[in-house]
Amino acid sequence: MADDTLAHRAQNATTTEAMHLPPTAAPTNHGKTLAAWFTTYGVVITFVIAGLGVLFAQVWLFWVGIGLLALVLVGGKVLQSAGHGQGGDKTRARQARTGGH
Structure with missing residues (x-):
């Protein structure tokens, strides 16, 4: 059981x-x-x-996939x-047009 007396809280200040926090949201x-x-x-494909x-x-198809990657x-x-x-810039402009989403 924790000591929750007034004397204990006075000696062990919380x-x-x-x-x-970050400067902006x-x-x-x-x-x-x-x-x-x-x-x-693109990576998935x-x-x-x-x-x-x-x-x-x-082997050629494997290397085509790696080249496309x-x-x-x-x-x-x-x-x-x-x-x-x-x-x-373009992402922020789109956010402003669509209400932030």
Whole structure:
């Protein structure tokens, strides 16, 4: 049983932990941006292609999938740099038009 007497509370003062909140609110799109969707679906599709290459023992198909994966990753980074990623200009403009979502 915990000692909850007045004397115990006076000798063992409770301290409150300071909260360090970010300076601004987090984006409301939860990462659902054009760059994120393009990269996610592109990676899934290219892994399916590479997986089919492994499944059917077609080395060329596996390497086509890996090559497309590199292109998808570069394309996602280009979209992010063009403002379609988290915090980008075009993403913020779309949020303003659609009410934050």
